[in-house]
Amino acid sequence: MGPGGGGGRAHRGVDPDRGLDLRLLRRLTGYLRPHWKGALVALVMILGAAGLETAVPLVTRHAIDVNVAGRDLDGLLRSLMLFLGLSTGAFLLRCGQQVLTGWIGQSIVLELRGRVFERVLRLHVGWFDRHPVGQVMSRVTNDVESLNELFTGGLILIFQDILLLGAISGVLLWMDWRLALVLFAVVPLIFLATFQFKRLTRAAFRRVRALVGELTGFLQETITGMQVVQLFRREAATRQRFARMNDELMRENVRTIFYFAVFFPLMELLGSVATAAILWAAAGRLLDHTLSFGALVAFLAYADRFFRPIRDLAEKYNILQSAMAASERVFELLDEQPALPSGPVGAQGGMEAPPRRGEVEFENVSFAYEGESWVLQDLSFHLKAGQSNALVGWTGAGKSSVAALLLRQYEFQRGRILVDGVDIRQWDVQALRSRMAIVLQDVFLFSGSMAQNIHLGRSLPEGAVEAAAQRTGLDRLARQREGGLDEAVGERGQLLSGGQRQLVSFSRALAGDPALLILDEATSSVDSLSEELIQQAIEELMRGRSSLVIAHRLSTIRKADQILVLHQGRLVESGRHEELLVKRGVYHRLWQLEQPVGGGRLGH
């Protein structure tokens, strides 16, 4: 369709002008179903309002043709009262209907957003490796938001416009079918102009949006890197580059003004053409008195109303299209399969779980993230209840994968894992995870207080948070702060030091009294002054439960009941620290490598 094709260049791949996908539309309207009563009421209100609004010019006609012409002032007053009554009724119906549709739309969006979020919560870790946070964010926020527009501004109001168009057409035909046909002749022109306008502006807006994105991105980066800009005297170059983008954006913006500047006067012109054509056609009939003045005035009033829904329909078609694209992305997310199939052991109404011992057995486990590139091969070991265990090895030896398998974040291909004597595949995932606690390398804290971060909204016994904080030594640090454990930690815990954050995460693990504790490189980022504190906390954490410490500092590993040495996904050695050193194998080499770099030279 002519010049509108320009839009394709800006956004390759996605065709913005594709038709409506009925399957998607049906699924979307499915969300309306729980609200069908409200939607029905809204529809009735729309019908009522449209009916009243359509009747108003008829009253005007009556007032002029009958009351004024008949010099009936009482009748005029009655007509007037009717006129005001109808207007007020239409006003009330319209307000009510919009609030009602607003509520329905908002409720659907709430439901949709809630479901998307719940679905995301149950996706497995691997999925998040492939989907950056920003992308998921934009689905939960922006995409669902554009569906909001569909439900509040679109779907229900489309009915209204269609009904209005129908009603007005009917009245026009009834009043004077010949004049009506004259008016209808202009309609295709209006349709054409409106859709062409929408196409052009959509493409233009897309270009503007892209430029705005580029410009704000540049500005943001300049602000973040201002120190560098200034230190390297790049102010002038930065200014020039910004000026180029700024100018281009300005020009593109001015271009969009053009479309608007053409469109609105054009619509008015078309309206005038219609009026002129009606007058032309009406003139003769007025003279031979087959048409009354009142009828003409009313007819012109209807003609004016006739154009509005046409313009609105074009608007809504747009909303519908962008909602289609958004809903496709949202549904794609909703259709993602949740993590791994959950077994019956420990599930609500499932099989009873064995007592908590914290015993783990790996039997010939092999695992690859993809295809045949094995991360773990034929791995077998036994973590006895109450024992402390360490897992060491080079980067890429597969240490963290062991933890991931234990937490049921990934499915493994061969072998068997038993937790407290039950095959891990038979476990209900949530029940399984409740037996364990993992402390990760980069501590993640939610904004909130320290206490909230330890508690995490779990059903813990009274005083568990305080007890945990006391045992890890966090409470001593917290007491130095005004609010104690209730002190806010800031976004991502940035108000706390690295050591404090680590202690919070230890307390978090401890508060749930897990049967098995997993420390995944948990102390690599702690400042030296709190090192001692952390060390004590770790010993406290491990007391009286099974633990698996991954690539930990040597002092902890030394005391472990069992050290497992992984090399390229295989278990190559195991035993206690002293035994392994004597073997002079992989562990001994690792140990040597951990000695300070250039240590020999320090002796002088």
Add this chain to the structure above:
Amino acid sequence: MKQLHEILRLMGRYRSRMLSGAFFVLVTNSILIFGPRILGQAIDDLRDGDGLVRHPLGWYLGWLLAISVGQGLARFAMRRILIGASRRVERDLRASYLERLLELPRSFFAGRYTGDIMSRATQDIENVRMAAGPALMYSLDTLLLSGYALTMMLWIHPALTAIVLGLLPLISGLVWWLSHHIHLATMDAQRCFGRVSTFVQEALSGMRVVQAYVREEEQAHRFRGHLAEYRSLQMRLVALQSAFRPLLGLLFALGQGLVLWQGGRLIVEGRLSLGDYVAFSTYLTLLSWPMVATGWSLSLLQRGSAGMRRLNEILLAASDLTWGPERAGSHPRLVVEKLGFTYADADAPALQDISFTVEPGQALGIVGPTGCGKSTLLRLLSRQSDALEGRVLLDGKDLRQLEADALRGVMSLAPQEAFLFSATLAENVRYGRPDAPDADLERAAEDSRLAQDLPQLPQGWETVVGERGVTLSGGQKQRATIARALVPEAPILLLDDALSAIDTRTEEALIQRLRQVMGRRSVLISSHRLSVMREVDWIIVLDQGRLVEQGTHAQLVKQGGLYAELWRRQELRSSLEEAF
């Protein structure tokens, strides 16, 4: 409304454009206003006789169309010129905003969120533009159109006009009130939406914790709480918006009704012709737009002036750094005399009474526990802030007397935070000297050990890095920033803890290379990691902002003070650290 004056001043540059725009507003309305009159006459003419007595029908219709075309053309010009001018004002404003930011010192940015500075650049500038463009245009348009329409109406019938005049302020006031509250409600809803987004963002970032601790249901529950709050705020907005149009419709209907009633009486009494009545009610319809536009424009102007006020907080912010006219030599001697500095929000000084000298070609190490003032010292030396006490001399000239370009040409800093722009690696490393030949680039890469990373990057030097590019490791980023600092070949090189993320083996090699660099220029290195300190000529040790020890590595270790303690800790740490 001081800010509105300010906005008008910004538009001063486009005075002739604005005037021609205003002219077209005049033309538009002058043409427009005759439409209803012609229509009325046509109707009266049709009604009066048994045919068109005064003019043929074509005459009337021709005029109607001519008015429509003329009016459309003038309106087209008006929009293009006036809104176009506002887009230019927007561009100018944005440019001077960035200009100002570029001139502001580091201390200005320290206390502010990037998001806040950004929202001024986007939201507030847009608000000012809306005031400078649409609001001004519609104000003018409204003024003229209502003036014309009311004149015509007065001419047709003064008493009927009185009714309309009574309604006018009511409607404008209502529109103003509603748009103001809709704006407030929108802001509330947006803030809440911000909280919803933050919640999702946090949940996604902390997903491993959420899942490992089986917190899915609790998260979902809290999320629904946020969503319910968002819905109720949205509903407030919906309610206001729902009332807006229908309420206006009702008020217009009221006006039309009153005119119909009174007009009807007048026609019955023979004091008003039907044509005049039609013309009058068409003028009334014309007036409906100005009534809405007045309230709307007022609300836009209000927002615009609030935006201008927020922009001025930055546009008028004073930079406390001033530069002098002097230049420095190519191998300057750096003398620091009794330097002292206290941050605006701190009780204790960050630096106190610091004095030392760095001869050309010398290497100085700056050591001390976290928060001892190392970074502050380097910040003062590179003049990102000014010392409050004492002074820094380059070749005997106070830093404050030097030209900005001269100073920054003499010193080159690799900052603590390794920041790279979204550009190719080559562009980033060339940042301080865009015309540096490839040979210099390669040498900087060798010296900074960035060379070892190049084969791993998908497009080598041409790999796009930074926020919108390939993610580099902390060590890679630091090596790139060191290379960037090396390329300008400034006589003084400052490394502000720029080795922290580099692994020990690379560090060793890097230090070997830096030793060669040290011979060619003065180097000041601050570092947590002390291995590099064995290579420098002189070490100063800071503690709580004071210089507590100085000497060579061997001397300081022997001395058994703070440095010796830090060195012992360093050894302990590396013995505990992982091997890779």
